Amino acid sequence: MDTEAKHTERDRSSSPDAGEEEEGSRSVRASRLLRGARLAGISWRRAGALGLVCTVLVLLFSHFVVQPFQIPSSSMEPTLQVGDRLLVNKLAYGSGSGPQRGDVVVFDGTGSFVREGVAENPVSAVTRGALAALGLAEPAETDFVKRVVGVGGDRVVCCDRGGRVEVNGVPVEESYLHPDDVPSEVPFDIVVPQGTLWVMGDHRSNSRDSRDHLGEPGGGMVPVDKVIGRADWIGWPVGRWTGLEGTDVFSRVPDRVPDDYVPDSGAQESGVPDSGVPKSGVPDSGVPKSGVPEPGRTPGGAHG
Known part of the structure; x- marks a missing residue:
């Protein structure tokens, strides 16, 4: 079996x-x-x-619609903090409209804030450009973020007896400034040429802006066609998600300088010499007396 x-x-x-x-x-x-x-x-x-x-x-x-920009400096505090990722609206100024007073803009400073001819390695430039476009790297050394204080035709003067910036004869209460700052320790009196902008950082004592380039070609003015876009949102970090709303501090500023306007300049009465910049907005030959940068300023960017 x-x-x-x-x-x-x-x-x-x-x-x-x-x-x-x-x-x-x-x-x-x-x-x-x-x-x-x-x-x-x-x-x-x-x-x-x-x-x-x-x-x-x-x-x-x-490239064409909304681009992220990383903030590497404190030149726009308290509005923008180091490490913020801005979302820049590249379509904000279409259809013939241009930057307005109070706008926070990102622009290419080549020829105005940075001298022409500064070359970057092509390979590293392409790599950095791609990463920056995704918000993963700091922007180019030629890119800056500032607030528009004067547009073409404006006369911008600092400072009046109250220590305020005047635009077309109207003193501006700049509520967005860093709490430890004054509007400017450098006096100036300029007229903004058409097609250009006078821009300043919100952290005035730590911002390289139009004031620092008064004695250079262009007089610190930024051509409108160099504006990349308007900063409309903070996209990162999550705790900072917010829209950058416009400011109404320039709402009383007229479109043109009154014919009878005389600057209420406490600076000149206190013995500080005038800026040496004629009303044409073009500096005299040489560096104007008020165009000497403040000591201790650090470079800024989208950048300072």
């Missing part, structure tokens, strides 16, 4: 049909594994292609 049972079991396991069935199951498993590997390869390729397409779309969106 035992011998017969063992023989039957041996015959059953070694039968040709059983071998074929086992071989067939191996083939099926191998086929399934191969098909799975092929599908996985296709999925990875599709995922890679999809990732590439998404990256290109983000870069295009960043």
